[in-house]
Amino acid sequence: MKKVELLSPAGNLEKLKIAIDYGADAVYGGVSHFSLRIRSGKEFDLERAYRFLEWSKELDFVPNPFFIFSHDTESWQEAQETLEIMERVKSINPLSQISTAILHVYPGTPLERKAREKGIIPQDFLWSKEEEMKRVARFPAAQGDVPLYKDRLSWWQIGKLVMGWSAVNKKRFSRSKVRTLLRTLKGPKDLWIYIVFALALVRVLFLRLIGRESKV
Helix, strand or coil: CCCCCCEEECCCHHHHHHHHHCCCCEEECCCCCCCCCCCCCCCCCHHHHHHHHHHHHHHCCCCCCEEEECCCCCCHHHHHHHHHHHHHHHHHCCCCCCEEEECECCCCCHHHHHHHHHCCCCCCCCCCCHHHHHHCCCEHHHHECCCECCCCCCHHHHHHHHHHHHHHCCCCCCHHHHHHHHHCCCCHHHHHHHHHHHHHHHHHHHHHHCCCCCCC
16 A cells, blocks of 8 residues: 655745644745746745755754756756755755756646747647657656756756766666666667766766766
């Protein structure tokens, strides 16, 4: 029987304490994108996120911040802004388990319309046919079997951003993920992404081996 997880929102310290006291397995709080330009004009409270990390030490739980890269028009310089935030997260609470991902495209969303306009997914792409996934960029072993949104960042840059922090947190591919990778390999586009990400991971591990710690 699968365990049911109790998830609760926690926008302030009082709500966080209540959620933990009543047995929540996980609590969540969210903020917008970390790029100053992209979050311009949006409701955003980065300081609240930092306070959440302070509360995690006070209440003795491990935070798991989740960062997404390759937003629409996101540049390498803007990705560095996010990396700076990630570094500060670790400095506030070294136990933070940071996770990273690439922006996903889902059907019926404004992002899907933009992805079609930009050619990130073909104009005639059909969600109802599994073989259509050969026509889009994916990374099923780690990101799920959905199209990935790649705009201004290169695959090498994205690979360094995502795999760099995976290595730092000592996350490894399990046998099941390797089997998923081989099973879901559908064409040259998939193979190219897998190779680039593997090289990015090897680069990070090599730099660590020679004493040059690097997340990107």
